[in-house]
Amino acid sequence: MTPAxxxxxxxxxxxxxxxxxxxxxxxxxxxxxxGLDSLGLVESIFAIEEAFDVTVPFNANDPGSASFDIAxxxxxVMAVQALIATKPA
Amino acid sequence: MRRVAITGAGTVNxxxxxxxxxxxxxxxxxxxIGPLELRDVARLTIRIGARIHGWQPEVxxxxxxxxxxxxxxxxxxxxxxxxxAQSGLQFDGALAETSGVIIGSAGGxxxxxxxxxxxxxxxxxxxxxxxxxxxxxxxxxxxQIAIGCGLQGPVYAVSSACSSSNHAIGQAFQLIRSGSADxxxxxxxxxxxxxxxxxxxxxxxxxxxxxxxxxxxxRDGMVIGExxxxxxxxxxxxxxxxxxxxxxxxxxxxxxxxxxxMVLPSVSGAARAMTIALRDxxxxxADIGYINAHGTGTTxxxxxxxxxxxxxxxxxxxxxxxxxSMHGHLMGxxxxxxxxACLMALRDGVIxxxxxxxxxxxxxxxxxxxxxxRTARVKVALSNSFAFGGLNAxxxxxxx
Numbered sequence: 483m484t485p486a487x488x489x490x491x492x493x494x495x496x497x498x499x500x501x502x503x504x505x506x507x508x509x510x511x512x513x514x515x516x517g518l519d520s521l522g523l524v525e526s527i528f529a530i531e532e533a534f535d536v537t538v539p540f541n542a543n544d545p546g547s548a549s550f551d552i553a554x555x556x557x558x559v560m561a562v563q564a565l566i567a568t569k570p571a
Numbered sequence: 572m573r574r575v576a577i578t579g580a581g582t583v584n585x586x587x588x589x590x591x592x593x594x595x596x597x598x599x600x601x602x603x604i605g606p607l608e609l610r611d612v613a614r615l616t617i618r619i620g621a622r623i624h625g626w627q628p629e630v631x632x633x634x635x636x637x638x639x640x641x642x643x644x645x646x647x648x649x650x651x652x653x654x655x656a657q658s659g660l661q662f663d664g665a666l667a668e669t670s671g672v673i674i675g676s677a678g679g680x681x682x683x684x685x686x687x688x689x690x691x692x693x694x695x696x697x698x699x700x701x702x703x704x705x706x707x708x709x710x711x712x713x714x715q716i717a718i719g720c721g722l723q724g725p726v727y728a729v730s731s732a733c734s735s736s737n738h739a740i741g742q743a744f745q746l747i748r749s750g751s752a753d754x755x756x757x758x759x760x761x762x763x764x765x766x767x768x769x770x771x772x773x774x775x776x777x778x779x780x781x782x783x784x785x786x787x788x789x790r791d792g793m794v795i796g797e798x799x800x801x802x803x804x805x806x807x808x809x810x811x812x813x814x815x816x817x818x819x820x821x822x823x824x825x826x827x828x829x830x831x832x833m834v835l836p837s838v839s840g841a842a843r844a845m846t847i848a849l850r851d852x853x854x855x856x857a858d859i860g861y862i863n864a865h866g867t868g869t870t871x872x873x874x875x876x877x878x879x880x881x882x883x884x885x886x887x888x889x890x891x892x893x894x895x896s897m898h899g900h901l902m903g904x905x906x907x908x909x910x911x912a913c914l915m916a917l918r919d920g921v922i923x924x925x926x927x928x929x930x931x932x933x934x935x936x937x938x939x940x941x942x943x944x945r946t947a948r949v950k951v952a953l954s955n956s957f958a959f960g961g962l963n964a965x966x967x968x969x970x971x
């Protein structure tokens with residue numbers, strides 16, 4: 483999967499949760515700016531795990547602390563790419 | 572108005588298999604949280620919990636009875652036996668007709684469902700045991716207790732997730748106070764520590780992988796426990812006339828709904844429940860000497876509960892502790908086991924601690940009785956339960 487494809491899928495997942503058109507989602511956008519609350523984030527991460535067959539380290543009690551950077555859509559794309567790269571073949 | 576006494580208590584929980592052992596563990600600040608050993612644990616990301624160790628149902632029940640008893644019912648029945656033995660009650664004649672049972676449970680026979688789904692979906696079995704339905708139904712525990720004692724009054728289950736116990740005990744209190752019943756066995760039970768139960772909870776991303784540290788700045792979630800507690804509630808005059816040892820009076824109860832969100836709690840819903848429970852008991856905030864918190868150890872609950880307590884009690888709230896730090900979150904059984912911490916405070920003058928407390932959270936500035944139990948003269952205690960679905964249930968107990 484190319485980085486562009488990963489980005490497209492992550493953006494689509496986030497857009498679906500935020501109930502906005504994927505084209506309007508900027509990579510610099512934060513979850514708050516998109517109107518994603520902690521549950522919206524939990525659902526997005528579930529969708530990411532299912533889409534890429536990865537396990538995302540994320541605890542809703544402390545969303546910022548885990549190695550998976552949820553600061554912006556772009557940071558999530560990077561984090562997903564890193565998870566895919568370390569996936570056992 | 573009729574008043575309501577507690578004349579018996581029983582429990583099976585991760586700390587101990589009886590009330591005395593539970594009090595000892597609560598006083599010592601002992602944790603029952605540890606690594607989970609269960610089938611397919613390697614496929615779980617959450618591998619800690621508060622288990623009941625050394626459980627031997629075959630010693631406690633006949634093999635015929637066991638066929639009908641999911642673990643959540645086993646725990647409840649054993650707790651009820653202990654409570655009844657302490658009360659000294661015999662249900663012969665007319666008393667059986669005015670006595671009943673209400674047991675709260677969030678998951679009911681979840682282990683039975685899990686095992687039998689495995690059998691038909693994974694193992695491809697053609698059939699399951701004929702008693703799967705009467706084992707897994709949510710009212711199984713209440714009915715098993717009623718059958719064991721021959722009780723013929725109001726018997727049912729309540730299910731309100733983590734508030735199930737408090738709703739059950741509160742409704743039993745109201746039935747006796749209104750004259751609809753004279754004696755009620757009430758409490759809660761859950762046995763959710765099976766693969767499917769934990770897998771479902773993992774999805775919400777609120778469980779801790781390290782331990783339960785309510786109100787501590789470094790808390791990172793809740794830990795699931797299992798078990799039950801059951802109490803004998805009895806009309807006060809009746810209890811006094813027969814010379815029963817009265818453990819405490821159930822003085823007030825309130826239930827409110829946030830009506831707002833399935834998982835995020837509201838300050839006002841919790842605060843209203845505490846305020847109405849005080850009013851129902853005819854008490855002022857200043858009368859309360861101890862609050863057993865819902866205190867799950869999630870970021871959201873502990874902040875919200877602190878704000879609600881501060882709203883009700885103003886600048887000087889009483890000591891507040893979360894015993895979930897020791898026995899974990901027993902779900903539908905939580906409020907009942909936590910009521911034991913209230914009884915211990917009222918009867919023995921010992922407030923159970925919130926263990927695992929590392930550092931204060933500025934957003935949780937309560938006196939949480941950190942790490943070490945405290946002696947105090949407590950005349951009235953509150954027990955909070957706040958459930959998913961926005962359901963709040965608060966009990967007020969008075970020393971007798």
